[in-house]
Amino acid sequence: MMCLPASPPAPALRLGLGLFVLLCLGIGQAMEKKVVRSKVGEKVSLPCCHRIPSSESLHTYRVYWQKNITEVVLAYSEGNMISRHERYQNRTEMDPWNLTLWISPMEILDNGSYKCIVQRNSIVVCDQSVILFVTADFSKPxxxxxxxxxxxxxxxxxxxxxxxxxxxxxxxxxxxxxxxxxxxxxxxxxxxxxxxxxxxxxxxxxxxxxxxxxxxxxxxxxxxxxxxxKKTNDCVVPPVPPPYNVITASIIIVITFILATTLAARYLSRHVCSHCCKHQDSVEDGVKEYTKAPMSSKGTADTSSV
CATH class of the missing domain: 2.60.40.10 (Immunoglobulins)
Structure with missing residues (x-):
């Protein structure tokens, strides 16, 4: 006769499922990474994954805050600070109850991944990472x-x-x-x-x-x-100079006009002068003839009287 394993009682099954869910939640909490953003010169708080109950104190815990795994920012043991990185001197403090890490003033070099590790009686209570993004404002473009x-x-x-x-x-x-x-x-x-x-x-x-x-x-x-x-060029088109042939023809016309005017002026002046001279000569001739006529008649009268 084959013996089959007995089925676990229902309460034990429920307990096992409950422990499995708690384990998954714990792993999820450990893998969860919170993100904190801050600016250069500000004060920032990095939350830890554990809060000490009011019935206990920091003296029963070990707390480590480290950056990029290799740098220990600060560490507490039995309620006392046992280590602090030189770059964080006078810029960090930790809350004794919720274990929050405060950094002030912020620097660009503070940018990175931080981890809070809490131990109680050499047992890890929590282990959680926090990503810190540090921003420095750019000038107005x-x-x-x-x-x-x-x-x-x-x-x-x-x-x-x-x-x-x-x-x-x-x-x-x-x-x-x-x-x-x-x-x-x-x-x-x-x-x-x-x-x-x-x-x-x-x-x-x-x-x-x-x-x-x-x-x-x-x-x-x-x-x-x-x-x-703004498109400031109004584009005033300069006048186009006339072609070379037009310029040459214009010059010839102007010169011809000047020469014609000069010649006409000279011709008119000579014509007027010649007319005046002829008129004067005829007047003088008339005067001479008139003068000679009386003298002839007088001579005749004298002769006849004699």
């Missing part, structure tokens, strides 16, 4: 426009957008008359944990007034600037 070529129809410009002093590495975007444009961006930083300077350039052909916007986006934050660029 500055937009400049440089004209590289100008004509009646189009003005070629190089648009430059720049911002500095921020963290982490930003994304630069923009819009031209509410239409998205892509900047040719360049980033400068001394290291991966140093402030960034960003510059974006855009080649633009302006045929009319345009409104351009530049935005610098970093770690969920954004700063923007807009600039109205």
């Amino acid at each position: 500055n937009i400049t426009a440089e004209v590289t070529a100008d004509s009646c129809d189009v003005t070629e410009m190089v648009i430059t957008c720049s911002s500095h002093g921020g963290f982490p590495k930003p994304k630069i975007s923009g819009a031209l008359n509410n239409m998205s444009v892509e900047w040719n961006a360049n980033w400068v930083s001394e290291s991966s944990f140093s402030p960034y300077n960003v510059t974006g350039k855009l080649l633009l052909n302006v045929t009319k007034d345009v409104d351009i916007t530049c935005s610098v986006e970093y770690n969920g934050f954004s700063k923007s600037t807009s600039l109205l660029i």
Whole structure:
């Protein structure tokens, strides 16, 4: 006769399932990573995964706060601080009940992953990570426009957008008359944990007034600037000089007119003078004839009287 294993009683089954659920919840809590965001110069709190009951005290626990696994930020044992990293001197403190780690003022180098490890009687009570994102504000973007070529129809410009002093590495975007444009961006930083300077350039052909916007986006934050660029060239077309043939013909006409006027003036002056001279000669001849006639008659009278 084959013996079959007896089925476990129902209460034991429920207890086993309950322990399994608790174990899964504990693993999930250990693997869960909280995210905290802060800015340079602020005070930030990193939560721990355990709170000491009011019936106990910190003296019965060991607490370790470490960064990136290798750096021990600070450690407590039997209620006393036993270690603190030199970079966190005078910038950190821990709440004795909820074990929250306070850091102030924030620095860019504080960016990273932290872990709170709590032990009681050499047994790990909890082990949880916290991701800290540190942000440094960028300056308000500055937009400049440089004209590289100008004509009646189009003005070629190089648009430059720049911002500095921020963290982490930003994304630069923009819009031209509410239409998205892509900047040719360049980033400068001394290291991966140093402030960034960003510059974006855009080649633009302006045929009319345009409104351009530049935005610098970093770690969920954004700063923007807009600039109205006007097409200032009214394009006044200069008068076109007449062709060479027209100029030559005009000069010949003017010279001919001057010569004709001069010749006409000389001819008229000579004609008037000759007419005046002939009239004067006829007058003089008349006077002479008139003078001679009486003298002849007188001589005759005298002769006859004799």
